[in-house]
Amino acid sequence: MSSIAMSGVKPRAGATDRSDSLRPLALAAPLLLLLAFSFGAPIVLLLSRAVYEPTIANALPHTIAALRNDSAGVPAEPVFRALADDLKTDQAAGAIYEFAKTLNTRLPGARSQVLRLARLAGQDPAPTREAMIKAAPLLGEDQGWTAIRSGSNRFTSFFLLSAFDLRWTDQGTIGTVPADQAVFTRVFGRTFLIATLVTLATLALAFPLAYVMTNVRPVIAGIVLVLVLLPFWTSILVRTAAWTVILQKYGLLNDLLLWLGMTSDRLELMYSRTGLVIAMTHIQLPFTLLPIYSVMRAVQTSQLRAAQSLGARPFTVFRRVYLPQVMPGVLAGCLLTFILCLGYYITPVLVGGASDQLISNFIANYVNVELNWEMAAALSFVLLASTLGLYVTMTRYLGLDLFKMG
Amino acid sequence: MVLSGQSTSFREALTESALSAMDRPAALAGGRTGSAARADAKFVEFIDVEKNYGNFHAVRRLNLSIGRGEFLTFLGPSGSGKTTTLNMLAGFERPSQGVITLDGKSVDRLPPYERNIGMVFQNYALFPHMSVADNVAFPLSVRKAPKAEIGPRVIRALEMVKLERFKDRKPTQLSGGQQQRVALARALVFQPTLVLMDEPLGALDKKLREHMQIELKQIHEMLGVTIVYVTHDQSEALTMSDRVAIFESGNIAQIGTPDALYNEPATAFVAGFIGENNALDGVVERVDGDQCLVALPAGLTTSAMAIGGISPGTAVQLAIRPERIAGSGEPANNRFKAIVEGRIYHGDHQRLLARLPGGQVLTVKVSPDAAMATGETIDLSWRTIDCRAFPAGAAPDGNTPNTGSVT
Numbered sequence: 022m023s024s025i026a027m028s029g030v031k032p033r034a035g036a037t038d039r040s041d042s043l044r045p046l047a048l049a050a051p052l053l054l055l056l057a058f059s060f061g062a063p064i065v066l067l068l069s070r071a072v073y074e075p076t077i078a079n080a081l082p083h084t085i086a087a088l089r090n091d092s093a094g095v096p097a098e099p100v101f102r103a104l105a106d107d108l109k110t111d112q113a114a115g116a117i118y119e120f121a122k123t124l125n126t127r128l129p130g131a132r133s134q135v136l137r138l139a140r141l142a143g144q145d146p147a148p149t150r151e152a153m154i155k156a157a158p159l160l161g162e163d164q165g166w167t168a169i170r171s172g173s174n175r176f177t178s179f180f181l182l183s184a185f186d187l188r189w190t191d192q193g194t195i196g197t198v199p200a201d202q203a204v205f206t207r208v209f210g211r212t213f214l215i216a217t218l219v220t221l222a223t224l225a226l227a228f229p230l231a232y233v234m235t236n237v238r239p240v241i242a243g244i245v246l247v248l249v250l251l252p253f254w255t256s257i258l259v260r261t262a263a264w265t266v267i268l269q270k271y272g273l274l275n276d277l278l279l280w281l282g283m284t285s286d287r288l289e290l291m292y293s294r295t296g297l298v299i300a301m302t303h304i305q306l307p308f309t310l311l312p313i314y315s316v317m318r319a320v321q322t323s324q325l326r327a328a329q330s331l332g333a334r335p336f337t338v339f340r341r342v343y344l345p346q347v348m349p350g351v352l353a354g355c356l357l358t359f360i361l362c363l364g365y366y367i368t369p370v371l372v373g374g375a376s377d378q379l380i381s382n383f384i385a386n387y388v389n390v391e392l393n394w395e396m397a398a399a400l401s402f403v404l405l406a407s408t409l410g411l412y413v414t415m416t417r418y419l420g421l422d423l424f425k426m427g
Numbered sequence: 428m429v430l431s432g433q434s435t436s437f438r439e440a441l442t443e444s445a446l447s448a449m450d451r452p453a454a455l456a457g458g459r460t461g462s463a464a465r466a467d468a469k470f471v472e473f474i475d476v477e478k479n480y481g482n483f484h485a486v487r488r489l490n491l492s493i494g495r496g497e498f499l500t501f502l503g504p505s506g507s508g509k510t511t512t513l514n515m516l517a518g519f520e521r522p523s524q525g526v527i528t529l530d531g532k533s534v535d536r537l538p539p540y541e542r543n544i545g546m547v548f549q550n551y552a553l554f555p556h557m558s559v560a561d562n563v564a565f566p567l568s569v570r571k572a573p574k575a576e577i578g579p580r581v582i583r584a585l586e587m588v589k590l591e592r593f594k595d596r597k598p599t600q601l602s603g604g605q606q607q608r609v610a611l612a613r614a615l616v617f618q619p620t621l622v623l624m625d626e627p628l629g630a631l632d633k634k635l636r637e638h639m640q641i642e643l644k645q646i647h648e649m650l651g652v653t654i655v656y657v658t659h660d661q662s663e664a665l666t667m668s669d670r671v672a673i674f675e676s677g678n679i680a681q682i683g684t685p686d687a688l689y690n691e692p693a694t695a696f697v698a699g700f701i702g703e704n705n706a707l708d709g710v711v712e713r714v715d716g717d718q719c720l721v722a723l724p725a726g727l728t729t730s731a732m733a734i735g736g737i738s739p740g741t742a743v744q745l746a747i748r749p750e751r752i753a754g755s756g757e758p759a760n761n762r763f764k765a766i767v768e769g770r771i772y773h774g775d776h777q778r779l780l781a782r783l784p785g786g787q788v789l790t791v792k793v794s795p796d797a798a799m800a801t802g803e804t805i806d807l808s809w810r811t812i813d814c815r816a817f818p819a820g821a822a823p824d825g826n827t828p829n830t831g832s833v834t
Contacts, residue, residue, distance in 0.1 A: 326519055327552035327610075329539040331566035332617065341565075345556045 071398035077172025080120035180399035216362035223309035292374040309354035316350030470495035476525035503674030545614030553598035560594035584616040695817040698746035724785030751813035759808035
């Protein structure tokens with residue numbers, strides 16, 4: 022900087038260039054800082070909990086040191102002595118509850134045994150191996166020590182594997198969890214299935230509507246646009262509540278269907294997948310519609326006329342001239358809706374049934390109820406990664422650019 | 428001249444490559460004289476065609492014949508029905524009344540894609556997602572032409588418009604003039620017998636437009652296709668057309684060759700629309716065969732050609748071209764004194780604004796070295812044959828100025 026300030030005309034041009042490139046950055050800096058502080062950092066911190074779990078290693082330093090000579094199965098007496106020592110220290114330091122809870126996520130049922138064991142370890146003289154196994158039967162089994170050994174590493178793949186219903190077996194290989202614990206692949210599958218259904222439903226509604234809107238007088242197109250956007254400006258909670266009024270067993274839709282004679286019995290639309298898809302389709306419609314509408318408006322009528330005069334039948338005009346030009350908007354709209362559907366939370370809670378809960382509901386449950394932030398982080402990570410993967414695939418291989426679509 | 432060199436290379440390009448692609452005898456006939464010799468005078472016919480949008484009559488009782496191989500231009504102000512007429516011929520609009528025939532057959536039930544008519548639009552209407560070559564190949568591929576045939580035909584069509592180097596580009600990577608040449612190649616590649624052009628040069632700048640006019644004319648002469656061309660630019664119409672149809676409020680005011688329209692306009696509207704014109708209001712005093720004597724304000728009279736139904740007492744509008752008004756030295760039977768009000772220098776000529784005693788201001792074309800001062804009194808004269816009197820009621824838009832003015 023000082024050399025620039027001291028020398029003549031030429032470096033001044035350089036200084037101008039630099040200030041030109043710095044100025045936009047300086048203008049954006051407050052927002053970037055806010056984003057980094059309130060968005061970037063919390064996400065990174067939370068997601069890191071999916072792979073970084075130091076509680077067990079911190080709670081059992083001596084046990085883990087002793088386990089280095091005892092690599093498999095239920096270890097011998099010295100390890101148990103070290104364990105009793107560690108538990109006594111943890112009990113005194115108040116860290117025992119955190120440890121018991123963490124071990125319980127990896128080893129269901131361990132919580133009460135750990136607390137019992139800690140009380141035993143606090144007595145004088147120190148308990149024997151047999152007494153400890155008697156107090157905590159899991160310590161007499163291979164899986165108990167597999168959990169402790171895997172916890173000795175502060176970095177763990179346990180939660181990420183769990184998100185795919187996988188685990189480290191006692192033999193040190195990756196296997197599936199027991200069928201009664203395997204929930205996440207089903208939940209992810211259900212989330213993707215409902216997102217697909219909603220995306221297709223919005224597309225089926227939005228494509229013809231957007232086409233009509235581009236072909237009517239601007240005034241009418243404006244009115245339709247406002248009607249579509251009106252729910253867009255309403256709170257999602259209000260809209261969802263409105264759907265519960267419409268969809269419930271003695272609600273408006275069932276009344277109408279009965280009155281029309283289309284059904285003989287009242288349908289279970291509330292707390293069902295049908296109701297969920299209907300409500301989500303309504304909420305997502307503008308997101309699919311607007312990108313499609315914007316590209317359709319850009320297609321010149323004269324191009325369609327030119328194609329016809331050149332000998333193309335209406336279907337050929339649609340397939341070869343119209344569709345290729347509106348496809349970027351269709352893909353953008355569908356991608357937007359699909360990605361937003363993956364993260365739906367409030368609508369499944371209010372409209373969906375117990376078997377229609379999506380991955381976000383499980384994440385919320387782990388954060389708010391189970392207090393298992395590691396599992397929540399792992400599920401969030403898988404959701405985020407699959408969303409980004411989808412976006413990258415669409416942009417790279419289909420030449421779609423959401424940012425350009427506006 | 429610059430353009431003559433270009434036209435030579437253009438001709439070579441055509442004879443070497445483009446023409447060899449044309450397998451139809453009509454196309455091989457070459458120059459327009461050849462195809463005009465056996466021109467079918469009623470290749471396209473409009474019989475009592477009307478088009479109404481609700482209460483608005485866009486086109487009223489239009490009758491028109493277009494000869495095979497002809498270059499016919501629809502010229503008129505916007506809203507005069509020329510584009511509607513073109514769209515009915517293309518099949519985008521259906522006539523409310525009447526019949527349109529193409530090669531002797533009614534096209535009433537024929538959709539646009541079965542009419543085999545090439546069309547060029549003002550905004551080019553190229554398909555932005557296809558390359559230049561794919562755009563030109565489009566009419567061939569929808570006709571299921573063999574793949575081996577499409578490639579060479581596309582190349583020849585692009586050679587015809589000198590764009591073969593750009594075949595792999597996207598239309599947006601070309602200039603406006605190049606895009607319109609691609610559109611032209613696309614409209615010609617499937618060898619339609621009729622090509623419609625809707626203000627194709629309207630979006631181009633003046634210089635490019637004049638160059639493209641000559642290219643279009645040459646392509647027309649080479650291929651012998653029938654071209655119906657819509658424009659509101661009269662110089663464009665006069666430059667290119669075999670015949671020009673002047674449209675006025677939904678009908679054809681006059682149809683004829685460019686020089687017939689210029690020299691013998693049939694209505695005051697045509698006289699005002701084609702070329703520059705001095706319009707003077709007067710009243711007929713005497714009719715004598717095809718001539719008449721017209722009284723002007725301030726006691727002046729002039730003899731004029733009587734056009735349309737004129738009888739003594741009829742209010743008429745006189746039309747005199749600025750270049751047909753002479754100075755004192757010329758032998759002409761209508762002589763007037765006028766005061767010079769202004770002088771506009773145009774390089775190759777000057778225009779004088781001269782006020783007659785009755786207050787009307789005439790525009791007079793004089794030689795570039797004539798030196799008249801403002802305020803000077805000069806002599807003006809014109810021949811009877813150069814002054815045409817139209818019934819004043821036939822004025823198209825009712826806003827004909829009372830004092831003489833250039834329109």
